[in-house]
Amino acid sequence: MGRGTAVEISLAALKHNYELVKVLTNNRRVIATVKADAYGHGAIEVASALEKLGVYCLGVAYAPEALELRQAGIQKIPILVYFDNIDAADIIKYELTPIVYGAGTADTISAEALKQNRQIDIHVDIDTGMGRVGFLYDRDIEGIKALSRLKGVRVTGFMSHFSEADLKDRSFAELQLERYLHLRSELSGLFKDATWHIANSAAVMSFPASHLDAVRPGLVLYGSDSLEPSHPRLETADFRPVMTVKSRILHIRRVPSGRSISYGRTFVTKRASLVGVVSTGYADGYPRALSNKAHVLINGQFAPIIGRICMDVAMVDLTDCCDIKENTEVILIGRQGGKEITASEIAAWAGTISYEILISLGRVNSRTYCCDEHY
Numbered sequence: 001m002g003r004g005t006a007v008e009i010s011l012a013a014l015k016h017n018y019e020l021v022k023v024l025t026n027n028r029r030v031i032a033t034v035k036a037d038a039y040g041h042g043a044i045e046v047a048s049a050l051e052k053l054g055v056y057c058l059g060v061a062y063a064p065e066a067l068e069l070r071q072a073g074i075q076k077i078p079i080l081v082y083f084d085n086i087d088a089a090d091i092i093k094y095e096l097t098p099i100v101y102g103a104g105t106a107d108t109i110s111a112e113a114l115k116q117n118r119q120i121d122i123h124v125d126i127d128t129g130m131g132r133v134g135f136l137y138d139r140d141i142e143g144i145k146a147l148s149r150l151k152g153v154r155v156t157g158f159m160s161h162f163s164e165a166d167l168k169d170r171s172f173a174e175l176q177l178e179r180y181l182h183l184r185s186e187l188s189g190l191f192k193d194a195t196w197h198i199a200n201s202a203a204v205m206s207f208p209a210s211h212l213d214a215v216r217p218g219l220v221l222y223g224s225d226s227l228e229p230s231h232p233r234l235e236t237a238d239f240r241p242v243m244t245v246k247s248r249i250l251h252i253r254r255v256p257s258g259r260s261i262s263y264g265r266t267f268v269t270k271r272a273s274l275v276g277v278v279s280t281g282y283a284d285g286y287p288r289a290l291s292n293k294a295h296v297l298i299n300g301q302f303a304p305i306i307g308r309i310c311m312d313v314a315m316v317d318l319t320d321c322c323d324i325k326e327n328t329e330v331i332l333i334g335r336q337g338g339k340e341i342t343a344s345e346i347a348a349w350a351g352t353i354s355y356e357i358l359i360s361l362g363r364v365n366s367r368t369y370c371c372d373e374h375y
């Protein structure tokens, strides 16, 4: 028995989204980003499902995430490790593909590989404007060329990352792509068979020119959307939410007018009210910032969260909504009775992005996997 909040993952929706990425990108190879436990959806389950669907490669942030996948039996597909500094011994042992973003790392990996009589495949990160890691697209060209002389590594790919492909104003994304393509033309003679990739989810949905040799989406595989609402997108980009988050009503009370609800007395009843207590709080990953802002779905109706969200529970106003019994199901994210609450809506109410919402709810709650179609 869990705490009351439960996450359902639809592998059918995941399949739909993966196949949609293939359609939108004209069958490009897909590097599926499954970092942070597949954005809270469960990396092993998601990666196994994607492996069955024929995904080209997986992407994680840190080596332990990759090891977890290898140990779970995901052996055949390459795993790109976006950020970690990994020992050559582990790279070889677990067949990982590190993203290299500094000459020093490449030298070390090459030297260690040679000692073991091996050559290690690496992808090289180019900073075209993300400002995080990577060889600078304009300053570090000689350093990139020098990688071709390292005997212990073979550059099989290049990556870059957009900093704002989700904005309607695409001028900076276009500039990043232009820088990347310019570099590609300069380096393609030296690194003949390298796979060039830059497209994240936003670019998959809206920027076909950036799809190049492979695409590297995360969020859209999980059916969420980071684009500005007015952002033009490819017509058929109807991704389906993979995660549903449910809770239940613990308790219901009739409360007179003028009573304050929860910590800080931020909500006071303006009428005789029916107040429900939901078994979800910020300990379950439901952000406290949603206090007095979010609504939930009960019996196919929206009910507003009232007062501060507590660690373990939150209050809802049921007065206009529903005469229900205790233990009735509450939908925090998902569909019911033709109505829907998305992770993006929750994120907007909480002043954050859907990534953070999915990860915080998905990682702390028990997850079940189902193949039936919710949508």
Ligand SMILES: *Cc1c(COP(=O)(O)O)cnc(C)c1O
Residues within 6 Å of the ligand: 033, 035, 082, 161, 200, 201, 202, 216, 217, 218, 219, 220, 226
């Ligand atoms: C997280 C990440 C992605 C995926 O981004 P989405 O916006 O979820 O598609 C791709 N590449 C890198 C390097 C990342 O860090």
